[in-house]
Amino acid sequence: MQITRQTDYAIRCVLYLSRMRERVVVVDDIAVIMDIPKSFLAKILQRLTKAGIVKSSRGIKGGFQLAKNPRQISLLDIIEAIQGPAGMNRCAINKDICRFSKTCTVHPVWVELRQKVEQHLKKVTFQKLIKLK
Amino acid sequence: MQITRQTDYAIRCVLYLSRMRERVVVVDDIAVIMDIPKSFLAKILQRLTKAGIVKSSRGIKGGFQLAKNPRQISLLDIIEAIQGPAGMNRCAINKDICRFSKTCTVHPVWVELRQKVEQHLKKVTFQKLIKLK
DNA sequence: TTTAATTAAGACAATTATTATCCTATTTTA
DNA sequence: TAAAATAGGATAATAATTGTCTTAATTAAA
Ligand code: SF4
Ligand code: SF4
Numbered sequence: 338m339q340i341t342r343q344t345d346y347a348i349r350c351v352l353y354l355s356r357m358r359e360r361v362v363v364v365d366d367i368a369v370i371m372d373i374p375k376s377f378l379a380k381i382l383q384r385l386t387k388a389g390i391v392k393s394s395r396g397i398k399g400g401f402q403l404a405k406n407p408r409q410i411s412l413l414d415i416i417e418a419i420q421g422p423a424g425m426n427r428c429a430i431n432k433d434i435c436r437f438s439k440t441c442t443v444h445p446v447w448v449e450l451r452q453k454v455e456q457h458l459k460k461v462t463f464q465k466l467i468k469l470k
Numbered sequence: 471m472q473i474t475r476q477t478d479y480a481i482r483c484v485l486y487l488s489r490m491r492e493r494v495v496v497v498d499d500i501a502v503i504m505d506i507p508k509s510f511l512a513k514i515l516q517r518l519t520k521a522g523i524v525k526s527s528r529g530i531k532g533g534f535q536l537a538k539n540p541r542q543i544s545l546l547d548i549i550e551a552i553q554g555p556a557g558m559n560r561c562a563i564n565k566d567i568c569r570f571s572k573t574c575t576v577h578p579v580w581v582e583l584r585q586k587v588e589q590h591l592k593k594v595t596f597q598k599l600i601k602l603k
Numbered sequence: 604t605t606t607a608a609t610t611a612a613g614a615c616a617a618t619t620a621t622t623a624t625c626c627t628a629t630t631t632t633a
Numbered sequence: 634t635a636a637a638a639t640a641g642g643a644t645a646a647t648a649a650t651t652g653t654c655t656t657a658a659t660t661a662a663a
Contacts, residue, residue, distance in 0.1 A: 496637090496638070496639090497638085497639080498638095512639075512640085513641095515639085516639085516640065516641080519639090519640090526638095526639060526640085527638085527639080528637090528638055528639045528640080529636090529637065529638055529639080530636065530637045530638065531637085531638080532637075532638045532639060533638070533639085534639085
């Protein structure tokens, strides 16, 4: 039902990177400014990197920056990168996990709802989120 | 993000009771037919009883039955009775838990989404769910 | 070429949430 | 009074989440 704290951290983090535009920033800065435990954030950034949302560079002068335009990153992208599909019930993600799914009349509700939620989240880009209004 | 197994069990259970109309049924029957661990189900039924969704009677000839017309029970009712509010992020339920909420531009998204999801779930009554189609 | 700063990766610990069971008490009807 | 049912509480088992730590690899600058 809820996104995890980790996902919220990831969103804060990408929000910050979006505000920083092209600039490279280090984990420590994001952690302090966005109030995220530093080494936990480091893990989160690894996942965001693998998902192609941010890019990293190592060594002195290294750090993180967005891998794409904030217009091309949605809340859904972050959620899926960190938590996986946004289904409200397991059967909306994989209907085979439940032996009732073939006849269950509730099952389609979860499928519809998943679509609705995904549509909504896909529309919320970080472009929009940084233009506070 | 997801409803818990317990909530799914609760829904199955109310679905079964809806099909049974006025009849009183015992925990064991629901457990077997709906494939729910019996003593876990007993707990769930307690919560549904406290929430006024089902009513219980003790002793021989005792058991459970719906406390209202299936038309008056929605999926949202069950979810709220078992899991609490259907917010996708903690701040959509209580904005004070996050020190950013006053200025955060993501916060309103969770609030809107919560409304949208609740609206959707409120419309799905057990009346509709038992009329398979 | 060495050093310092940085991320990558993996193991692991701590905490919290979920799922499940069990025992005893209470209620009710036959 | 006995049997059949739920109520309530304690508690165990499992799984998920959150968080930390250590070591390795990379890079730029001194
Ligand atoms: S019972 Fe129906 S809703 Fe619940 S998991 Fe199975 S298919 Fe999905
Ligand atoms: S950071 Fe924004 S979205 Fe995340 S919890 Fe705080 S207010 Fe809600």
